[in-house]
Amino acid sequence: xxxxxxxxxxxxxxxxxxxxxxxxxxxxxxxxxxxxxxxxxxxxxxxxxxxxxxxxxxxxxxxxxxxxxxxxxxxxxxxxxxxxxxxxxxxxxxxxxxxxxxxxxxxxxxxxxxxxxxxxxxxxxxxxxxxxxxxxxxxxxxxxxxxxxxx
Amino acid sequence: xxxxxxxxxxxxxxxxxxxxxxxxxxxxxxxxxxxxxxxxxxxxxxxxxxxxxxxxxxxxxxxxxxxxxxxxxxxxxxxxxxxxxxxxxxxxxxxxxxxxxxxxxxxxxxxxxxxxxxxxxxxxxxxxxxxxxxxxxxxxxxxxxxxxxxx
DNA sequence: TTGCTCCTCACGTCACGTGAGGTGGC
DNA sequence: TTGCTCCTCACGTCACGTGAGGTGGC
Numbered sequence: 026x027x028x029x030x031x032x033x034x035x036x037x038x039x040x041x042x043x044x045x046x047x048x049x050x051x052x053x054x055x056x057x058x059x060x061x062x063x064x065x066x067x068x069x070x071x072x073x074x075x076x077x078x079x080x081x082x083x084x085x086x087x088x089x090x091x092x093x094x095x096x097x098x099x100x101x102x103x104x105x106x107x108x109x110x111x112x113x114x115x116x117x118x119x120x121x122x123x124x125x126x127x128x129x130x131x132x133x134x135x136x137x138x139x140x141x142x143x144x145x146x147x148x149x150x151x152x153x154x155x156x157x158x159x160x161x162x163x164x165x166x167x168x169x170x171x172x173x174x175x176x
Numbered sequence: 177x178x179x180x181x182x183x184x185x186x187x188x189x190x191x192x193x194x195x196x197x198x199x200x201x202x203x204x205x206x207x208x209x210x211x212x213x214x215x216x217x218x219x220x221x222x223x224x225x226x227x228x229x230x231x232x233x234x235x236x237x238x239x240x241x242x243x244x245x246x247x248x249x250x251x252x253x254x255x256x257x258x259x260x261x262x263x264x265x266x267x268x269x270x271x272x273x274x275x276x277x278x279x280x281x282x283x284x285x286x287x288x289x290x291x292x293x294x295x296x297x298x299x300x301x302x303x304x305x306x307x308x309x310x311x312x313x314x315x316x317x318x319x320x321x322x323x324x325x326x327x
Numbered sequence: 328t329t330g331c332t333c334c335t336c337a338c339g340t341c342a343c344g345t346g347a348g349g350t351g352g353c
Numbered sequence: 354t355t356g357c358t359c360c361t362c363a364c365g366t367c368a369c370g371t372g373a374g375g376t377g378g379c
Contacts, residue, residue, distance in 0.1 A: 029358060039359090044343060059351040061359055080280060085342070109291045116284045123277050126270055129231060133267045140260045180332060190333090195369060210377040212333055236368070 028053075031064045035072035042072070050075055050089050081115045179204075182215045186223035193223070201226055201240050232266045 032039045045051045046062075051071055053062035071092070078088045091108065183190045196202045197213075202222055204213035222243070229239045242259065 027359070038343075040343060040345085043360095048342095057351080057359095059359080060361095061351070077283075080276075081284070105291055109288065112284050112288050112291065116281065116288065119277055119281050119284060123274065123281065125231070126274050126277065130267065130270050130274065132228075133232070133263050133270060137260065137263050137267065140256055140263065178333070189369075191369060191371085194335095199368095208333095208377075210333080211335095212377070 026064050028062045028064070031069060031072065034069055035076065037072065037076070045072075045075065045085070048085055048089055050085060050092060081112070082118055083111065083115070087111070177215050179213045179215070182220060182223065185220055186227065188223065188227070196223075196226065196236070199236050199240055201236060201243060232263070233269055234262065234266070238262070 026034075028039050028042055032042050035042075042051065046053075051068060054065045054068065055063045057063060074092070075085075075088055078091065079085070083091070091111075177185075179190050179193055183193050186193075193202065197204075202219060205216045205219065206214045208214060225243070226236075226239055229242065230236070234242070242262075
């Protein structure tokens with residue numbers, strides 16, 4: 026298949042595929058006589074791996090090292106060790122991120138409630154920021170964010 | 177306080193603070209006669225807001241628009257509307273991200289289990305990638321990622 | 328005077344996006 | 354022949370990082 030089809034199936038841009046080739050992450054199986062890049066299903070899988078590792082938080086440089094490690098003569102023992110370390114580290118990051126996103130969700134929900142109450146405020150104008158500050162519905166635990174933005 | 181103290185308290189780099197100033201997100205309360213930037217507690221709060229909105233996923237350009245909206249003559253009604261829209265959209269993104277991270281965590285945990293079993297493999301060498309493919313502990317639901325990386 | 332912090336350029340980085348100008352392939 | 358896809362430069366973007374070379378302030 027040509028680069029467009031590959032990119033579409035993998036959910037990345039054509040430019041991204043060519044960029045990955047520049048960095049040595051992937052390369053076409055062959056070329057048409059006109060110079061078009063031609064790929065196979067293995068390349069599609071490889072792009073899937075790249076996407077996954079990117080989501081995990083690895084840089085393209087790290088990904089290249091992982092992908093080339095299995096092709097080099099470097100023992101797969103070290104590869105397993107490396108992946109184990111990398112994955113465990115990223116698991117920690119994911120868990121931290123999950124907690125942070127959970128807090129952020131709570132903050133957003135609370136912020137939305139406050140904004141909702143601002144909308145219903147008696148004063149239909151609600152033009153003066155200070156007016157909002159005196160909204161009766163405004164509780165003490167207003168997220169600092171809204172506090173700073175609105176006042 | 178000087179820029180270094182501000183940056184440290186806000187958990188960002190000195191360069192970032194100066195960059196935010198370039199973009200019009202923040203500016204020092206005053207300057208020393210030697211040209212040093214001097215900040216107050218309000219600026220620290222403002223940096224906190226910038227950090228929060230960045231985490232929410234807003235670009236620095238969007239953040240500037242939000243922060244300048246409250247200073248311009250634009251009605252706070254529109255500001256509230258804008259924030260409401262922005263926050264609701266980001267809430268959706270956060271929920272999507274939470275789900276994705278949850279799946280990623282599961283994948284990572286599974287990948288780590290498989291790697292662990294690879295470590296314990298009889299063959300202490302484990303050099304040949306194909307050897308790993310024949311590990312008895314390797315189940316069918318091996319994440320495609322490891323499958324591609326290891327084989 | 329010695330250190331530490333600050334200052335302003337200004338180029339580098341990462342992961343691409345976005346044309347410009349031209350050609351392949353059905 | 355017309356469109357669509359592809360090609361290679363090569364500069365732009367975003368959010369800073371990282372020196373270079375110099376000065377403020379306790």
